[in-house]
Amino acid sequence: xxHMLRVAxxxxxxxxxxxxxxxxxxxxxxxxxxxxxxxxHTHPLNGGELISIEDIIRRVGENPLLDGVTLSxxxxxxxxxxxxxxAMALKKQGHNIITxxxxxxxHIVDNSDKMAGWLALLQYxxxxxxxxxxxxxKNLNLRFRGSENQRIIDVQKTLLNKKxxxxxxx
Numbered sequence: 001x002x003h004m005l006r007v008a009x010x011x012x013x014x015x016x017x018x019x020x021x022x023x024x025x026x027x028x029x030x031x032x033x034x035x036x037x038x039x040x041h042t043h044p045l046n047g048g049e050l051i052s053i054e055d056i057i058r059r060v061g062e063n064p065l066l067d068g069v070t071l072s073x074x075x076x077x078x079x080x081x082x083x084x085x086x087a088m089a090l091k092k093q094g095h096n097i098i099t100x101x102x103x104x105x106x107h108i109v110d111n112s113d114k115m116a117g118w119l120a121l122l123q124y125x126x127x128x129x130x131x132x133x134x135x136x137x138k139n140l141n142l143r144f145r146g147s148e149n150q151r152i153i154d155v156q157k158t159l160l161n162k163k164x165x166x167x168x169x170x
Contacts, residue, residue: 003053005082008042008074010056012063018098018127018144019169020067023060027074027083032102036135038146042074053086060090068096068126077101077108080117087124099125102132105153105164127167128153143169 006028011017017024026039028048041047060069069090076083076099087097099121101108105128112119122128129144130151137147144152157165 003082003085004050005053005056005079005086006046006048007051008039008048010051010059012059013065014070016144017070017072017100018068021065022068022070022098023063023066024070024072025056025083025086026072027076027079029078030073030075030102031078032075032132034102034133034135036138037133039073045078048074053082053089056086057089057093060095061093066095068098070098070100071125072100073102075102077103077115077118077121080115080121082117084117084120084124087121091124096126097124098127098129100129103130105130105151105155105158122155123159125155128155141170 008026008028011024014022014024026042028042029045030043071083090097108118108122130153131149134147134149137149139148152167152169154165154167
């Protein structure tokens with residue numbers, strides 16, 4: 001049986017959603033409703049279109065120039081179970097995974113026992129860009145994020161050391 005994702009869109013080669021050339025999956029569905037969000041069309045949970053995980057894996061595999069895959073949104077953790085399956089398969093192919101979320105790392109960890117797939121998606125993520133977009137902290141000079149409260153977290157180091165390991169890309 002094929003696992004499906006509800007997506008708002010896909011960008012097959014992006015240089016603005018993480019370092020290098022990235023395949024970006026914009027998930028559909030977000031409950032954060034951040035003021036000033038530039039992806040408002042991704043908010044309705046039943047919008048977008050359904051696409052199989054296998055199709056995404058195939059499309060990623062067809063491009064040898066990719067440096068990694070970015071999961072954005074919407075809110076990827078709305079579809080954490082399906083995205084964790086996707087991330088696991090892509091990691092097996094040697095890709096690194098960046099996941100954007102409006103949740104904080106701590107919120108994800110604290111609620112992972114109640115939310116299906118949250119811990120798995122976190123474990124297959126190499127870099128997490130966390131926190132809601134806050135319009136009053138908007139900063140166009142930041143790399144790969146929109147507001148100063150959002151952090152770039154090295155998830156694997158964080159899980160290993162049980163202490164948040166930030167990455168400074170600015």
